[in-house]
Amino acid sequence: MPGITAWAGFYELAAPRKGENVYISAATLLEVQEVEILKNKFGFDDAFNYKEEQDLDAALKRCFPEGIDIYFENVGGKMLDAVLLNMRLHGRITACGMISQYNLSQTEGVHNMMNIVFKRIQMKGFFATDYFPEYAKFLDVVLPLIREGKVVYLEDIAEGLETAPAALVGLFTGRNVGKQVVAVSKE
Numbered sequence: 001m002p003g004i005t006a007w008a009g010f011y012e013l014a015a016p017r018k019g020e021n022v023y024i025s026a027a028t029l030l031e032v033q034e035v036e037i038l039k040n041k042f043g044f045d046d047a048f049n050y051k052e053e054q055d056l057d058a059a060l061k062r063c064f065p066e067g068i069d070i071y072f073e074n075v076g077g078k079m080l081d082a083v084l085l086n087m088r089l090h091g092r093i094t095a096c097g098m099i100s101q102y103n104l105s106q107t108e109g110v111h112n113m114m115n116i117v118f119k120r121i122q123m124k125g126f127f128a129t130d131y132f133p134e135y136a137k138f139l140d141v142v143l144p145l146i147r148e149g150k151v152v153y154l155e156d157i158a159e160g161l162e163t164a165p166a167a168l169v170g171l172f173t174g175r176n177v178g179k180q181v182v183a184v185s186k187e
């Protein structure tokens, strides 16, 4: 599910071109060491921990001095507002999710929407399930990239079904590093 979501949102919707600046939000990171994992293991040029930044606009300007061409939106709210200020002309936003809004009794407003007009931005939402008929195409693209080490992933594996409740609760406190998986049995 995460793989085809990333593939569809990135390649099918955002259609990246060589040299473009891409901002992907809500990658699993919490501590300084996890920012380093994003840079050293996953090959991002820069990364920041949203929990440590007082000013998201300043953080984005630090990471993207020339602005953002493609924003892979997973967060919404204040993050989207800050991103809109930093998008480049003709930028594209792939709307995948808005996790910052899911547990609020009242969702936040987004105030910088006029940037969509000024900067001729395209914003398009999608569901990964729309692309399930293309699962074979996704595997054809991604499996060779994994074998060649061009796509890498990190799993946080909890061993045994009895660890599942704690693993689930940990998702809401940012305890996991990488995709949380429960291995019921190795057989």
Ligand SMILES: NC(=O)c1ccc[n+]([C@@H]2O[C@H](COP(=O)([O-])OP(=O)(O)OC[C@H]3O[C@@H](n4cnc5c(N)ncnc54)[C@H](OP(=O)(O)O)[C@@H]3O)[C@@H](O)[C@H]2O)c1
Binding pocket: 001, 002, 005, 025, 026, 027, 028, 029, 030, 050, 074, 075, 079, 095, 096, 097, 098, 099, 100, 126, 127, 128, 129, 171, 172, 173, 174, 175, 179, 180
């Ligand atoms: N469109 C689709 O078909 C589709 C399919 C699957 C998922 N999604 C969306 O993709 C996103 C990620 O899903 P997932 O399954 O990968 O979730 P996940 O494994 O639970 O990870 C959620 C991530 O969001 C971060 N996060 C939470 N609140 C945040 C905030 N206010 N600002 C910035 N980051 C925040 C968490 O970081 P901390 O733990 O450090 O807080 C964590 O890294 C969600 O928005 C989900 O709705 C969409």
